Amino acid sequence: MSMREVKPGYWKGEIWHQGKRQTISFQGSAADAKIYEARKRIEIRSQGIIDPRTSPSFVDYCVDVYKPYAKLNVRKSTWNVRRYQLEHLVLFFDKLPLMKITSQYVERYKQHRRDEQAKRATINSELNVLSSMLTYARETLNLPCGKPKIVRLSERRKKANVRFWTPEQLKLIVDACLEHVPEIFPLVFFLAHTGARKSEAIHLPWTNVDFAQRIIRIWSEADTDDEADVEDGYQVKSSDREVPISDALLVILKEQKLKWGTSQWVFPVLQGKSKGERYAFFPKRTFNRVLRHAGVKGSPHMFRHTYASLFLANKPDLYLLSKVLGHSSYKVTEQVYAHMVPGYLDQARNVIPVGIVPQEAMGARLKVGW
Numbered sequence: 001m002s003m004r005e006v007k008p009g010y011w012k013g014e015i016w017h018q019g020k021r022q023t024i025s026f027q028g029s030a031a032d033a034k035i036y037e038a039r040k041r042i043e044i045r046s047q048g049i050i051d052p053r054t055s056p057s058f059v060d061y062c063v064d065v066y067k068p069y070a071k072l073n074v075r076k077s078t079w080n081v082r083r084y085q086l087e088h089l090v091l092f093f094d095k096l097p098l099m100k101i102t103s104q105y106v107e108r109y110k111q112h113r114r115d116e117q118a119k120r121a122t123i124n125s126e127l128n129v130l131s132s133m134l135t136y137a138r139e140t141l142n143l144p145c146g147k148p149k150i151v152r153l154s155e156r157r158k159k160a161n162v163r164f165w166t167p168e169q170l171k172l173i174v175d176a177c178l179e180h181v182p183e184i185f186p187l188v189f190f191l192a193h194t195g196a197r198k199s200e201a202i203h204l205p206w207t208n209v210d211f212a213q214r215i216i217r218i219w220s221e222a223d224t225d226d227e228a229d230v231e232d233g234y235q236v237k238s239s240d241r242e243v244p245i246s247d248a249l250l251v252i253l254k255e256q257k258l259k260w261g262t263s264q265w266v267f268p269v270l271q272g273k274s275k276g277e278r279y280a281f282f283p284k285r286t287f288n289r290v291l292r293h294a295g296v297k298g299s300p301h302m303f304r305h306t307y308a309s310l311f312l313a314n315k316p317d318l319y320l321l322s323k324v325l326g327h328s329s330y331k332v333t334e335q336v337y338a339h340m341v342p343g344y345l346d347q348a349r350n351v352i353p354v355g356i357v358p359q360e361a362m363g364a365r366l367k368v369g370w
Contacts, residue, residue, distance in 0.1 A: 011036075055097040055143065059090050059094050065137070070082060099146055175294070193248065195308060195324060198301065214244060265277070
């Protein structure tokens with residue numbers, strides 16, 4: 001941090017921009033001074049650069065502008081990944097001016113990373129960050145910046161390998177939760193009865209629970225690090241949706257409302273300084289205790305697959321399931337869950353009319369045991 005403390009609680013620093021020096025000052029803590037400096041850097045550079053010759057180098061833009069911006073605007077877990085993606089980008093583009101980043105340089109970067117044995121998915125994620133960086137520089141900060149065509153590498157889709165619990169295993173989980181970790185029972189029961197993602201559950205406010213119509217409204221979030229962004233190898237974009245409340249879930253939610261109705265969140269933190277607030281992360285360790293007591297293996301996301309399997313066993317309607325799960329494309333639901341529909345392959349049996357086969361030949365084959 002270039003900010004220096006001139007006296008207790010008072011900070012001063014210098015920002016160079018287009019060959020000019022600007023002095024900034026701040027009063028407060030060291031952490032707040034660091035945030036203030038980052039915002040001032042972004043603010044000063046957002047004033048725009050008209051002369052293309054003043055286009056900053058990639059490394060300067062990354063360190064002085066984009067890095068402070070990203071640290072302030074993305075989740076900590078997202079930044080912990082993005083910092084390594086930026087390292088690879090900076091090592092390659094280094095002092096190349098933003099204005100000179102062309103499609104040819106992007107293709108060279110892709111080949112460079114392939115030579116380093118980087119996976120296609122890894123390279124594509126880095127290209128996504130590069131695209132985001134250049135778009136922010138060009139459209140928000142009005143910096144002279146190239147507009148290369150960024151073509152992602154094709155990725156071979158994984159074959160769906162859906163794992164789910166049987167009804168017997170699901171009962172073991174529920175019983176273990178009630179006996180050993182009852183404080184998260186409402187959350188576990190909710191996941192089992194809605195097929196919702198874990199992030200959707202812990203971020204659910206009471207305003208989205210309609211007891212009169214027995215509907216839960218779930219909306220999609222643009223920035224999420226939940227593993228539900230990929231349904232066993234298939235890219236998934238969640239859509240806003242309404243999920244019906246079952247009779248059993250209605251009882252649990254009403255009890256939860258009586259107990260935690262003062263909180264904004266349906267499943268708030270139950271203890272500690274954040275009691276009553278929203279969970280920052282799903283209580284994975286607590287949930288793993290439940291699985292150990294139940295003697296089964298899995299993850300919270302398996303509730304979603306289990307819900308789908310039980311749904312199709314009782315109502316084989318893939319289209320309706322896609323709406324309840326919030327898949328933006330029906331194809332995703334079909335690719336992942338079609339094999340769970342009872343008698344799915346039976347529909348392909350005897351689709352060719354027998355009449356196109358000579359009856360005499362058919363009879364002869366039957367006689368010899370064909």
